[in-house]
Amino acid sequence: MNSRRTSPERPTGPGRATMRDVASRAGVSVKTVSRVVNDEAGVTDELVRRVTAAVTELGYRHNLTASHLRRGHRTASIGVLVQDLSNEFCGAVLRAIEDRARAEGVVVIASSIDEDAERERETAHGLVARRIDGLILMPASRHQDYLDTDRASGLAVVAVDRRPLVTEIDAVVADNQGGAAEAVGHLIAHGHRRIAFLGDSESIATAAERRDGYRMALRASRIGQDPALERMDLRTTEDATRATHEVLGLDDPPTAIFAARNVICTGAVVALQQLSLSGTVALVGFDEVAIGEFVEPRVTVVRQDTHTIGANAFDRLLARLDGDQAPASIEVVPTTLVKRGSGEIRAPRKSAKPRRAVRR
């Protein structure tokens, strides 16, 4: 271990050159090396030259972990906890965060939590131990009180995609309810009155919000809810395919489907193709869905602005780190209805009878 002491100038070899190595090689003090490395003013050109030379000769690399220990204690790193890094939506949000972070010289430690609240907690605490400055979180947990201690000691936290259940945490979320209501309203405007809802588990806040938007749109047009047309707890594409078959097999089947998540929408597309109803039953999805542009008819979707969601989440985090003391708030990012065909299929005549439409 003390080979260091004995040979203060190993140029290569295992182990890295330290500032002291550079200093002794350049014949200056450590502080001077520090000044040069950090581009501080007030060092003679001559010394800058000598230090720079020593740096390259020894292959010296500045050690930020040591540097952070001393100054300000900020590490210029943040944690980003998403459900699944390989998921389209999560990847897009992460990418938006990363782009803003890079611009600020902040690195991103990314991790998947797979809807597991326990893993969320463990991972978050693990990153706190590494002294991340802030945390952007797509919560799987029901409560985020496990972060109270850390927030109290300065950790900035922002939730994305899902509203946190702790009101003091900032959040940036899509307008799930509004987007869903717009989608369903769009279907109603095309004459549909029997509209199925296919959604994820109610315990996921976004899923519940989209369901609420669906109901709200029905109410706004005085269309009664039919529980048989509401299918929740659909986790996979296969679940959704099955559910689509089931609702279309009802005595009074829906003429339109609102699929409240990308995998669910994909499942609905498959079912409609299997039943040769793609051109007959209207469909609107939530989330950009990869296949949306390539099936016939192309799929109308409610698009979430992943770029804005990610970028604004980072900016909010940064503002907090810079001392913003405003009360926590929830930023709702608007969605966009992208009309591509499947959502513009009109309802068949019979279900558009004015009398039945009144209050079923």
Next chain:
Amino acid sequence: MNSRRTSPERPTGPGRATMRDVASRAGVSVKTVSRVVNDEAGVTDELVRRVTAAVTELGYRHNLTASHLRRGHRTASIGVLVQDLSNEFCGAVLRAIEDRARAEGVVVIASSIDEDAERERETAHGLVARRIDGLILMPASRHQDYLDTDRASGLAVVAVDRRPLVTEIDAVVADNQGGAAEAVGHLIAHGHRRIAFLGDSESIATAAERRDGYRMALRASRIGQDPALERMDLRTTEDATRATHEVLGLDDPPTAIFAARNVICTGAVVALQQLSLSGTVALVGFDEVAIGEFVEPRVTVVRQDTHTIGANAFDRLLARLDGDQAPASIEVVPTTLVKRGSGEIRAPRKSAKPRRAVRR
């Protein structure tokens, strides 16, 4: 700054409790706190209890950045540099790496480099300054000598997806040439002799390898190459759609297409749909393509095993960190031909003349 000195026991408030705070609160030495925090054996139950109590009362969190500075100098963190975090393939590989890393208590700093060699270099050096133990890299650069100094001082480096141009770096890549040859062989076996190749820029190693596999398969069946059927430099879906239209507009058009990348394959699907040739011209893609399962006919593809690629890259990195001194090697992960319909379309009679099909 010295408020610390004056009030050694701020329980909450900004700033974090240190080991010394815990020690004084529990009435023990710092070393004892260290032992408890690190689960070291040989501390009285009574003291463990007192320390644990003080820890929770003060909201103490272990500071790994300080800890790493002292011991071994390993940070249990790695950098992962991919082309684009929001890309399907990159996301899948990253996820596989992350899962293995989590199991080993290693965190992943992820970053996109967007085919920009300069950014690759800067990002890598930035992470070295944070003392990552290792780096998994999907190289955009032509050369990786910029890592020589860091590799010499102990940085472990593994390339994924693309072979590095520095032979001393380990790599885990898909069998691009073999996969492409298998795809083209499959088309030949279905009677095709006019097979178009649609690929990315030749400067990207994987693209060139796939092109070589295509040529090799043609040669193996004594089918002459026709430069008019080879289209490179296709970057986007739109490029590919255009190129597909062009080759199909030739006097002697291809009866089959090999699309050597996911976005290219998507573009070919679009073109075939526009021309109503989806059921007539055979198509095999490279990479799992999102739409592959949902268009008619479903798309036959050469699938890359992203899970194995990512997991093995991490394991290789870990082996190096654990002192493995074996010479660098390139692990080639086999691909799988997934037959789903589009690749099994047979060539029309006339091109299947027995005389030309010398030895099928």
Next chain:
DNA sequence: ATGAAAGCGCTAACAG
């Protein structure tokens, strides 16, 4: 303009 010394929060090495 440069340097010496102290210390960030922690742990290895050695007492007691």
Next chain:
DNA sequence: CTGTTAGCGCTTTCAT
């Protein structure tokens, strides 16, 4: 079983 001391690599006083 517990505590003291020194020091990881750097930066912040404060001298010179």
